[in-house]
Amino acid sequence: xxxxxxxxxxxxxxxxxxxxxxxxxxxxxxxxxxxxxxxxxxxxxxxxxxxxxxxxxxxxxxxxxxxxxxxxxxxxxxxxxxxxxxxxxxxxxxxxxxxxxxxxxxxxxxxxxxxxxxxxxxxxxxxxxxxxxxxxxxxxxxxxxxxxxxxxxxxxxxxxxxxxxxxxxxxxxxxxxxxxxxxxxxxxxxxxxxxxxxxxxxxxxxxxxxxxxxxxxxxxxxxxxxxxxxxxxxxxxxxxxxxxxxxxxxxxxxxxxxxxxxxxxxxxxxxxxxxxxxxxxxxxxxxxxxxxxxxxxxxxxxxxxxxxxxxxxxxxxxxxxxxxxxxxxxxxxxxxxxxxxxxxxxxxxxxxxxxxxxxxxxxxxxxxxxxxxxxxxxxxxxxxx
Numbered sequence: 001x002x003x004x005x006x007x008x009x010x011x012x013x014x015x016x017x018x019x020x021x022x023x024x025x026x027x028x029x030x031x032x033x034x035x036x037x038x039x040x041x042x043x044x045x046x047x048x049x050x051x052x053x054x055x056x057x058x059x060x061x062x063x064x065x066x067x068x069x070x071x072x073x074x075x076x077x078x079x080x081x082x083x084x085x086x087x088x089x090x091x092x093x094x095x096x097x098x099x100x101x102x103x104x105x106x107x108x109x110x111x112x113x114x115x116x117x118x119x120x121x122x123x124x125x126x127x128x129x130x131x132x133x134x135x136x137x138x139x140x141x142x143x144x145x146x147x148x149x150x151x152x153x154x155x156x157x158x159x160x161x162x163x164x165x166x167x168x169x170x171x172x173x174x175x176x177x178x179x180x181x182x183x184x185x186x187x188x189x190x191x192x193x194x195x196x197x198x199x200x201x202x203x204x205x206x207x208x209x210x211x212x213x214x215x216x217x218x219x220x221x222x223x224x225x226x227x228x229x230x231x232x233x234x235x236x237x238x239x240x241x242x243x244x245x246x247x248x249x250x251x252x253x254x255x256x257x258x259x260x261x262x263x264x265x266x267x268x269x270x271x272x273x274x275x276x277x278x279x280x281x282x283x284x285x286x287x288x289x290x291x292x293x294x295x296x297x298x299x300x301x302x303x304x305x306x307x308x309x310x311x312x313x314x315x316x317x318x319x320x321x322x323x324x325x326x327x328x329x330x331x332x333x334x335x336x337x338x339x340x341x342x343x344x345x346x347x348x349x350x351x352x353x354x355x356x357x358x359x360x361x362x363x364x365x366x367x368x369x370x371x372x373x374x375x376x377x378x379x380x381x382x383x384x385x
């Protein structure tokens with residue numbers, strides 16, 4: 001099988017003219033095969049002339065242009081049609097006359113421009129050929145001429161149908177590719193939103209806090225160090241994201257270990273001034289797959305919103321690793337003072353909902369009775385007990 005596969009691959013790498021030549025050679029060969037004597041493709045039924053040098057030229061003109069039937073479909077069809085017309089008018093009858101339907105089929109498939117004009121010219125040429133044969137006292141009946149024309153028209157129609165089908169398939173592939181690219185762009189936008197918004201929000205909050213620490217150099221230095229660390233983590237996460245977008249990048253460790261960084265995420269928010277009660281129950285399943293990553297993004301987005309809209313309000317983070325799902329619950333209390341951040345765009349929560357929905361999970365976010373805000377997600381892991 002490997003040998004056949006290699007031969008097939010080498011054959012496909014050959015120029016299309018070389019790959020189309022064997023059909024021409026086969027038609028030339030069968031024209032000399034005695035078993036096909038009396039079964040020649042002909043029109044007009046004029047007395048047959050013996051094979052001579054002119055017949056050899058006509059035979060070559062009928063068959064060899066088939067090698068260019070895909071690269072130069074119009075030229076190939078014109079030469080073959082002319083050779084066929086001369087052969088039937090002069091009484092040279094060949095099995096290789098079958099080259100005409102092959103050329104017509106290829107033209108129906110591969111001819112790009114002036115298709116209607118080509119069909120009109122061919123029809124006119126056929127009528128002229130039938131009239132010329134009739135003037136040469138051809139015994140062919142009108143019904144035979146019509147039947148032969150309808151056969152050629154059917155071949156052209158089949159070629160046109162194949163062309164239309166291929167065009168529809170190509171258009172479908174383009175639509176799928178465009179949809180895939182759009183989905184990928186949306187995914188990248190969500191990733192950038194999650195990474196940039198979280199880290200930048202933490203840096204903004206820490207920097208705002210630093211304004212009030214000018215009288216406490218130690219605390220100011222610690223706060224500015226936290227800003228620096230947050231910026232470095234942001235750069236690291238962005239580099240990791242850009243590496244994932246590089247098709248030549250080695251994926252390295254699987255991203256399902258994202259929940260292992262939750263404590264770092266929570267600690268970062270605490271240093272930004274957010275009091276957080278963090279609880280993690282159970283252990284991450286080996287088959288959690290993308291569920292771990294989505295759970296991590298859920299906590300990250302919820303803490304980002306807490307820093308932006310409820311800074312300083314007590315926040316609880318609970319992550320439960322179940323047998324078949326990861327449950328994430330993040331809640332914030334009523335902020336002590338209104339924030340100037342204003343209402344968000346909702347892009348982050350909408351992106352989380354999409355992530356969870358893709359995995360077949362459940363997502364909810366909204367105000368709580370105590371005036372705070374809660375986010376809850378149940379994300380199937382795909383594992384089974």
